Amino acid sequence: MILGHDHARATVPATSANLGPGFDSLGLALALHDELEVRVVDGPGGVVTVTGQGAGEVPDGEDHLVLRALRLALDHVGAPQPGLALTCVNRIPHGRGLGSSAAAAVGGLVLARALLADPAALDDDTLLMLATRLEGHPDNAAPALLGGATVAWLDTDDDTGPHAPHAVRVPVHEDVVPVVLVPTERLLTQHARSVLPAVVTHRDAAFQAGRAALLVEALGRRPDLLLPATEDRLHQEHRRPVMQDSLAVVDALRARGVAAVVSGAGPTVLALGRRTVVDGTGADADQAVDEVLRDAAGTWQVLHPAVDQAGARSWSVA
Known part of the structure; x- marks a missing residue:
């Protein structure tokens, strides 16, 4: 070659x-x-x-x-x-x-x-x-x-x-609006994985499989189901000791009806809001994020990136 x-x-x-x-x-x-x-x-x-x-x-x-x-x-x-x-x-x-x-x-x-x-x-x-x-x-x-x-x-x-x-x-509905809450603190992926248990119960595994399947449907066709579809029993709660502030924000947002999760191994929080403004400038998560961060520990940067549909792109330059 x-x-x-x-x-x-x-x-x-x-x-x-x-x-x-x-x-x-x-x-x-x-x-x-x-x-x-x-x-x-x-x-x-x-x-x-x-x-x-x-x-x-x-x-x-x-x-x-x-x-x-x-x-x-x-x-x-x-x-x-x-x-x-x-x-x-x-x-x-x-x-x-x-x-x-x-x-x-x-x-x-x-x-x-x-x-x-x-x-x-x-x-x-x-x-x-x-x-x-x-x-x-x-x-x-x-x-x-x-x-x-x-x-x-x-x-x-x-x-x-x-x-x-x-x-x-998998499809992502046009009304799904990501909101990203980035803390100043960092967390190594290896450390976040180190606190996970080696074995989970059959009950939790069955719960997790059902929610993961539901999430595909919620992302693609039923954004109204995002809150129950993002429930987790496999990893987030086990990671609470190493990202207490992040899980506190997740809890507070979910209590307000926002589908919030830990992004990857954390400590960033991802909220999957739903579009509420025709021109695409608003999401139902925005007010809840503002309310929660007023009382949240630490310093957070709020980003509103769209879903990237193209992925990585590269090109030669003449």
Whole structure:
């Protein structure tokens, strides 16, 4: 495989995984984007320039996740590994449960696709496989790559070795309006996972399966069912000790009828409001969010990203 271009750009969206009951399977792409640009340069290795989120914190060379993903994709198709200059304009908060690492992985992969003479060699199935290899699971990578809401799964779920990931898009009703509440505190995904129990009861598992199935219907056709459809018994309550402020906000919003959940591994809170203004500028969650945050602990940034229907995009630059 040869490179057909020496300059490419990409955009990749933030994502929110789980959405309550869809643990490690459901995800939603949000219109909050990192922007990436790569150029082939003389000499070996890579140099990374980062502005925005993570600037001064993430690696500036070959260890940078976008660059690692890009090189993984080139290696997968047998393409050469040139010197690379990568620029990242990051808008997705890090360590907040909004899929920043998945965005970096997917971003590097689609940049590689844009550099190839034959982009079809890196189709979406291949990129999802590579992203899952980097991430360990496809729940954030799938919506980052495909856009919209997705259900992702692995061929099997055991410890015998790697298994192929798959994902399908599910419809999102036009009246579903995400509201994202981002705290200043961060939380490592590994820490959030460490507090989860190894075993759950049959009763809770059955409850969770029913709510996850209902959530697909609520997202696509019945937004009026979002509140019961986002009930969870598998992970959120177990994580309360490491994100008490976030769960307090979730509780307060749900008490007001808003379908609020922890976004991914947290500590960001995602509220799935319903459109109330014809021009799309209002949601029924807005007043409840204002009321709850007046009394909430900590400092919160409120974002109103639309559902990103396009997913990651990349293109070569002449």
